[in-house]
Amino acid sequence: MQDIQALFDQEDATALAARVRQGEVHPEELLEAAIVRLEKVEPQLNAVVERLYDKARQAAQQPTTRQGPFAGVPTLVKDLFSPLAGALMSNGSRALGGARPDFDGELTARLRRSGCVLMGTSTSPEFGTSYSTESDRFGATHNPWNLAHSAGGSSGGAAALVAARVVPFAHGNDGGGSLRVPASCCGVFGFKPSRGLLPSGPVVGEGWAGMGTGHAITLSVRDSAALLDATAGIDLGAPYAAPLASKPYRLALQADPSPLRIALVERVGPWDVSSESLEAARDAARLCESLGHHVVVESLPVVLEEFLDQVFNIIGASTRNYLDVLGQMRGAPVNEAEVEARTRVILRERGQVSGACYAAAVEWIHAFGRRMAAFMQDYDVVLTPTLARLPPRIGELQAVRDDWSIERLIEHFHSYSPYTALANASGQPAMSVPLYWSPGGLPLGAHFMGRFGEESLLLALAAQLERARPWQGRVPPVNACSLS
Template identity: 70%
Template structure:
């Protein structure tokens, strides 16, 4: 076990799978090592929704590209046959859908071993992973701080070196925000790049998409290669990728034109966030890319208004469906204040208003596509400030209004949701730590369908300024 732990200390998922293929380690050895690592840090992080150790030990093994690699599935709209699915809410009780989400099925076929599910805030509508059901998931760099949301459990466990990657999903920044908070890599694919079935036709009118939080860029690319592609009956698909995503990593990007956006009115970025984005802009310039500071021709407030029309209607539909499935309507007291606010103000929008919201998202996509005729990438801070303390970002009661909720959340993360609305791929790259020792990610967005450009640049940045050696206070590394 000592040798296995040493291997897990230094290898990413691709490296571990290669060792399994070479018969240098076994599936069971990796599984038990990951379980030991999880048990070591979980009391401090509270990042697991359900442990699946026994079912993982009994599960058949597959010899796919990620054979033997242990991981966790996010407990949010992503059913896993052997697990309950709570979506972070007490309202779902012990519901067990008894089937695999399409991405989960592809990860299983690729050889992954599922040791548990990771925490999420209720219905994924918060930028911090704190819920009545599970409590607060804590940041491994400082356990008084938020791990981000909504894939906070995934990010905390990857940052703490429990597993090299963890599944997540992103409807407004839910991969990139926790990746920034926890100092790891988070990529949101283009709309339609990933499957969403069988339970969901599209998440939040196409704003939501699954993928993963990873330590290495190559794992993110390799995971795309085994999970991307529309599932049967999908309403639409992203442009075809002509080469494997991992091949993009070896193609040094040509001189990229990068638009640097430091603020998005009416909100401003803190000194720490500005230091992070300026550091990254300087690094890009040193790597030979053309960097230009400019402004984004977008007013985020109407965009967010349209997004919450869609989120509110979708949440109402989900809660109503849940009530039908359990033969008992969901009572207000079963839901968290944030959810009650969203349902009260946007849960009964008309079909016409919902259609207007979708049209607004499509208009934003066209505006940003025109902006990117002059640039290859957009660079912004992922977040406007350091990870906040537990209990401060989502401190709502249902007497507050939606405008207050939007101000509270989106003054913290004004950029990420724009690219869910537009459908563009985007990523958070860990290149800067504040004087307080807290990570602040740099956020890049590319043209629709151009994940390859993001991955090529991310690999170049990772080579120029490796982040793997920066380890948080709470970690599972071998002592």
């Protein structure tokens, strides 16, 4: 077992799967090692909703887990609009009670077909509307770099487990930064694909008017690329479709990209940005310049307050519709006492917008996508901080009151991350790359956004940055490594 633990310490999912295919290790061994690792750190992190060990052990014995790009690799699925047959799907809320779908979502099914062994579900804030993974139902997920701080959100459970070296990657999803924000907080790699590249069915048609997408948080860039190869492509009846790359995404990592034109955008919106966050972006810019890329300081074609006003019209209407559907499914309306203060504010302030208002908001974000596409004719990549300040302390973002206005709620959350939601609205691929740690030892990611459908270019840049400044050797104080 110690040898298997050492493999987990040193290798990513791609390497572990290669050993399974070659017969060097068995899926059952990897699973049992991952269980030991999870149990070692979970009391401190609180990153898991449900352990599914018995089902995972059954799956690990199947021939399908001995083949595929992720043969035998254990991982977890985020508990947010991601059906996993037989598992609790709470979406971080008390309102769903003990709901257990009897089917897999399409993305979950593709993970299974790739050889993954699904060993549990990871935490999310209620309905994914917070940049900190804290919920009344499950409590707070802690940052392995400093337990007084949040792991970020909404894929905070996934990020904490990957950063703590429990598993080499974990599924997540992203409607406004929910892969990239926790990746930044936890010092790992978070990649959001273009709108329509990953499947969202059969439950979700277009989450938040197409702003939401699934993918994963990974330790290595090549795992993220290989996951895209295994899971990308529209599902049956999908309302959006992004172009697939002409070659496998993992091949994009083999050569450095040609010199890129990079727009460095330090500020978006009216709120202050900390010196640490600015330094994280500037440090990334200097690294890019040292690698031969050309960096120009720029501004984006957006008024952030107007942008967020439109986005919350979509979020409010979508949340109201979701809770109405939930009430119909269970035969009793969802009452306010079943949801958190943040959700109550969104419902009160934006849950009753008219159909015309919702349609106008969708048209607004589509027009913004066209403005960004025009802006990107002059640049290959946009570089910003991922966050405007260090990872928040536990409770800092959860402190929401019922009497807040929507404007105060927006400022509370988006002054912390004013950058990431722009890529969701425009549909562009984006990533948080762990290149910088503060003097106090907390990670801060650099955020890169590429042109729609150009995942390969972003991944090539990420791999170049990973080679220039490797981060896999940076292990947080709370970790599952065999020698810690």
